[in-house]
Amino acid sequence: MSATSSNATLIGIKGSRQRLDTPCLVLDLDMFESNLAAMHGWARDRCIALRPHAKTHKCATIGKRQMEAGAIGLCCAKLGEAEALTDHGLEHLMLTSPVTGRAKIDRLLALNARLPDLTLVVDDPENLAELEAAARIAGQQLRLLIDVDVGTHRFGVISPDQALALADTMAASPALNLMGIQGYAGHCQAITDYHERLEVSHRALGVLAGVRDALIEADHACDIVTGSGTGTHDVDQTFGLLTDLQVGSYVFSDVTYDRVTMTADGERRVQPALFVHSRVVSRCQKGYATIDAGSKSFSMDGPMPILVDGPTPGSEYGRFGDEFGRVSLEGVGRDVALGELTTWMVPHCDPTLNLYDTLHCVRGDTLVEIWPIEARGAAG
């Protein structure tokens, strides 16, 4: 018996959301589907493709829902994610960071043999040489994107000349196929002001456009120009360069993205759909209670979780170690109950979800399904 298997007995029972054993990760399906409809409908209206990033959810069921909603494929940050999603029936995957070293390249080729159009990025001549040799010996074709540093300074070639050198190497090898370029502007995603976000992100896209132009001028293919994210999807679309957008957090939103998913008119495109349920387990002190969710239930890399339902609307989360948190009770005006439920908007969705093995999916107040998070984990 565990919390998840104990909760599985509640599936389909009306009001079961209030009875979930805690801590647990809860996906509000109505909000999730509304986010899917909003983002994919927006993209369809503008004839821009979406290639959602699976690093956010690591969940095959969500990946399938994104494909059904019209996505052209899914992004994965790491090979391990792509392997797990492939094991669960997904294809059309793109690896958005380099695959380096013998062990990982062996795994890459095994995966490439299973998928129709696996695509990956490269930003280093030595990496390209090891990929080329391995693919040639295995008799495989690789589909490659050149990763371009557009200002995040984490990955990517830093000049059009570096991109051209990689493209020339690809052109010279029958095992390598240049599909286009990637430029991910991570540094723009969380800028809260719409106009500042637009300006900084368009500057980044200008760098990417320079590399695209250089490649085309040198007669290299550049069919795919991929990048963007939930924070900048709308401002990036207006630039007219990207062929697909790597939106990820839009399915869930979180405390960070709740501040940046505004349109130019100040309207929220997506709404929080992912929550942690936690209960009061001790109440010996005045002014706060102890709840059963700490740093093993919330990622502590960003803002604090925000209460969306609990003893009193103003309650704040406080850190109380690995397994526990504190919820402030100023002004609650009554004794808080042992077991009282607190519901929290997740602080940063990707690493918080990564702490859990399952998603408890609710429709209104009823638990309707439990989805496994198949690609969870730190493994590369």
Next chain:
Amino acid sequence: MSATSSNATLIGIKGSRQRLDTPCLVLDLDMFESNLAAMHGWARDRCIALRPHAKTHKCATIGKRQMEAGAIGLCCAKLGEAEALTDHGLEHLMLTSPVTGRAKIDRLLALNARLPDLTLVVDDPENLAELEAAARIAGQQLRLLIDVDVGTHRFGVISPDQALALADTMAASPALNLMGIQGYAGHCQAITDYHERLEVSHRALGVLAGVRDALIEADHACDIVTGSGTGTHDVDQTFGLLTDLQVGSYVFSDVTYDRVTMTADGERRVQPALFVHSRVVSRCQKGYATIDAGSKSFSMDGPMPILVDGPTPGSEYGRFGDEFGRVSLEGVGRDVALGELTTWMVPHCDPTLNLYDTLHCVRGDTLVEIWPIEARGAAG
């Protein structure tokens, strides 16, 4: 295929530690065994029992090694941990935080029926009443400790009178057995100065002694007086009150504990044994490289990881998102290699380990075993 199963092919191969697919969690068995010997030897010499906290490692194999080293039992922070460890052959478990609510109490009774001496804490009369009713109806006996707030203000009764009221309730029920008291001084564990740590921790133990005396004076049993942790184990032992010490982090140490596990003479009792291996995956920038371990590989709730082996001794870790980090390369004086290995002391061992599914156990430079982390997860 995944990183773990890819690494499994390296078991027993000399030098395989250098070839591990990354990111991965590495346990240096020589250091781990030296920590076990140091702490259990120290306790044996002083005739004090150890009841190590399994929340640190969540690993049945480590729990068994602790029992073989002389531990009288293991602590668990949550019911889910105790269930997983019981499934893998451990017994003599103590739950160090309250078990509240119908769903969890049902699971508690199922576990209690499987274990010879499961013990749990209580700090609330209402919780005690629900435990009593459930145990009576199930025809079971519960072994209980009264949790006492000694200054951490997270759990525990705040006066001897509250403890006496709980003890009286227990005395009146044939289903409940008072075994003693617990007082965990979480606020003292990370005080770096030895003498300050001693002073603050002894003040906390003074509070616990007051409750013990009140119980004994009222003819209640108080056979177990449990508490302490790796940070205060030595200063607490000298106080002469505790019957067993809940040391946890001593098996691994980490950046935080590396500063506080000094004896009075400034000697380290335990040494870092737990590391994250991560490799360079991109090197397009001057002054640093990108490595494959981010906030899904290191807990970000405390200090940064510290480099113990890598391109240059002075290299520092920098945050670079969920999947990646940056390692500074000032003064390295050469091109860093793609795939170059960086080895990091874990910043905070408990929540970092909780990100991983397996421990890669090395002896010197050779991977010798891979241990599953059976109780990993956020579930309660």
